[in-house]
Amino acid sequence: MHIAEGFLPPAHAIAWVAASAPFVVHGVRQLTREVREHPESTLLLGASGAFMFVLSALKLPSVTGSCSHPTGSGLGAVLFRPPVVAVLGTVTLLFQALLLAHGGLTTLGANVFSMAVVGPWAGYGVYRLARGLGARLEVAVFCAAFVADLSTYCVTSVQLALAFPDPVSGFLGALGKFGSIFAVTQIPLAVSEGLLTVLVVRLLLQS
Amino acid sequence: MNGIPVDGTPSPLVALRGVSFGYEDGPLVLEGLDFEVCGGRALALLGRNGSGKTTLMRLLGGGLRPRSGRVELAGRPVSYDRAGLTRLRTTVQLVVQDPDDQLFAASVAQDVSFGPLNLGLPEEEVRARVDEALAALDITGVGDRPTHLLSYGQRKRAAIAGAVAMRPRVLVLDEPTAGLDPEGQERLLATLEALRGGGTTVVMATHDVDLALRWADDVALLTPGGVRTGTAGEVLARTDALAEAGLRLPWGVAVAAALRSRGAAPAGGVAPRTAEELARWAAEGGPSAAPAG
Amino acid sequence: MNGIPVDGTPSPLVALRGVSFGYEDGPLVLEGLDFEVCGGRALALLGRNGSGKTTLMRLLGGGLRPRSGRVELAGRPVSYDRAGLTRLRTTVQLVVQDPDDQLFAASVAQDVSFGPLNLGLPEEEVRARVDEALAALDITGVGDRPTHLLSYGQRKRAAIAGAVAMRPRVLVLDEPTAGLDPEGQERLLATLEALRGGGTTVVMATHDVDLALRWADDVALLTPGGVRTGTAGEVLARTDALAEAGLRLPWGVAVAAALRSRGAAPAGGVAPRTAEELARWAAEGGPSAAPAG
């Protein structure tokens, strides 16, 4: 779930743009270098972006019965590395904001930070860690997708709690509120995304 | 063939009765359509691109639900709940034109096993059906290959095998010969003949009037005004109806008509259906020396 | 038509001389192939799936480089540096079968502008070429539509427009009529005739022997043994050669031959190329009453 247009106060919106910017700029530099060195990679990167876009449009059968979509950032990070995903994720979020009214332009910085920066890096980190500890590929991929999905929503909760602290208990109380609404219902979905990612990777390895 | 069957006639396997359909808020693609698939007949569905052939086939297979009118299975209206759809889908299987839209598993055998597994059949039965379907489509040898490494013709056969493994009574194929070379087309037609011999009713959408004349018992012509159904010989001799559907006369029909109009051939009789038949027909001045089949 | 042209004959626009090609470490797809495209002739390329038609067309367009042998442009070997490739691409343009393999841009006009921009032409010249190409393909009205909202036929035309905007002397089309309904095929053939009228040489790969007989001046038949080239009437009357390429005789040729062999028609003469011609031909016992064209 992306933070909707206009949901964050201006100062927060700007702060999250500033927080995401270094990651996206780093990703753009890497991508530009990649394209300069291997011109044919434009099409492959475009294909990666389209794959992530379509993956995030699949409907997950969720345990809670609500309809939800995978973030795709865990699988994306494992397949294409986090810096590239920062750029592809930004492009995807821009398309979603303009074509689906999903997310927003004023909240782009915040959504990029949770979905295209923290999620992919956390997922990728867990993947490397699990592989380093000798876990099977499928286990590592599951952990990557699970952690990427869940960390994305935790960051979203933090972003909302910072913007809308509880009148009594402040940031922590608000974190509890948003956390329980978004992140807790998100755990079964994170499991679902993990399972889906394993299924996809298994099929890809077989073919 | 439109309308309600006369008493005593067996119900068609599947039928559309006064069906209208349009996509989302769009205009109607089909309006008040009556259409029947009768057991044992080879039916060719003709019409220009955009005439609604694919929509009609999806309605038959339960992939789309009519806006009004009803779809009937063995004379009874289809219910669109889980049980009703399962009944429809185990009777009618649709194979779309592009095999890549139908193949999604890692290997051919896995893909073919998808339907039977979803039927909840025991593993042995699934295996048996997969083997049978691969054999019927003559692709046993590539069962364990990944689908995207197959040739186009093989992918086309794999997609059909996936439908055949559901053991449908009616197999509906959208342009099955498109993209195949002439040899591939002949092989596929032979395969379809074998399936028909095994009791499967085959419906095929095509643009090829010569193929329709040669292969089909019945032809349904989809025009803006509705559907015109009849035996292949009847429908494919109607210049006006064919023109309305954006089609020309088959070679055999055109030449036979020209010869007849000049008195160079007797009236009546079956039009020649292949180039060889036509050559004999033209040489011998009529159908007499050209035994059907 | 194989081999080096006799002195005095103008060089073919583009030619393969003893070309062999195989993908990566795979076996050879083409071996020692000689092939010529002569200015002003309509050339149909026939052969079964997998016979190397697409490979041959890619070699002509510079998309592939021969393993041995050479590609010649107006009698001189092509060099595969930037200047050489640009020269080849402004002479030969290939349109692949699936338009979605060629359309990348968000709108039709943008896609068509891609090639001319890569030639380094000034913006005004590019705009003129885009307009001209859209007009030639009769899709001016959809120039600013997004590619994904077009029909298949329109996408096919958009892909051809992208090649036409390069103003090639030779336009090579892989199965251009595949997937179109008969009306769409007729419209496309009319468009190709107009392009030929404007001086473009057209090469077309197809499986349709009847189309080849009707449309082509020359036919190149790709068989495992090599390529057999000649006028359409010559090559498409050779039952053995066609069978080797997995093809049948065209309807007109088959019927004419049958009538001739029975003495019902005089020997020689051009075989009828359309069903109408054939009907007249058969009715009147020969080509006499059927003026060509």
Add this chain to the structure above:
Amino acid sequence: MLSIDAAAHSSRWRRRHPVDKAVLGLGLTLLAVVLPPWPGAALVLVAALALLLGPARVPAGRLWRAYRVPLGFCVTGAVTLLVRVGGPDLVGLAPDGAVRAGELLLRSSAASLGVLVFAFTTPMSDLLPRLVRAGVPAAVVDVAVVTYRMAFLLLDAVRQVRQAQAARLGHTTRAAAWRSLGGLGATAFVRAFDRAGRLQSGLAGRGYDGTLRVLVPPTRVSGGFVGGSLALLVAIAVLGTALEGPLS
């Protein structure tokens, strides 16, 4: 996805330069966020609705279908502001909760409409190639162009495969649904990269060297339209600020 995109292509403001529409639409969004929600965002909301349904002639049904997406999130998010946690009785209604939730709802829905003014009138095909001139690196724009085109191809493919799966009873049981979903994800991947490879050879003949140059239609920024837009924005800003005191 298709609905807004398709509407943008047949929009009445299609021929206007994207900058025209960006000044107006994104300007409204900016005001919605910056101005005090009451009455500032309310004014933006009314203005945006009037523009969309009036001169831009966006069909109301289409607009509603696009608009209810962000609205769902806004409502869920705003509800949390009604509640307070902590204090003596742990959970209760937040003081001013209704006002804060209402303000948030107003701001967020007005901001969404501003973006919709832009999105419903500006197709991606007019926007993406121009981003290079706006300073976005060409390589990123090229990747975005391919992503856009290929996303539609893939979405279509995924839809077709889903239908084929349904025909073979792929949605009847939970196990079947998972099998189907895994197949969809893997198919999307294989198809995306297969398509990239084929596009590569399809573009080679037209001189593809890694850069996807295209020509955009020669449209000019309209001084009148931009001026009018700015005047409207200033009027809303002034009115919103001036009325803040009296109305609250």
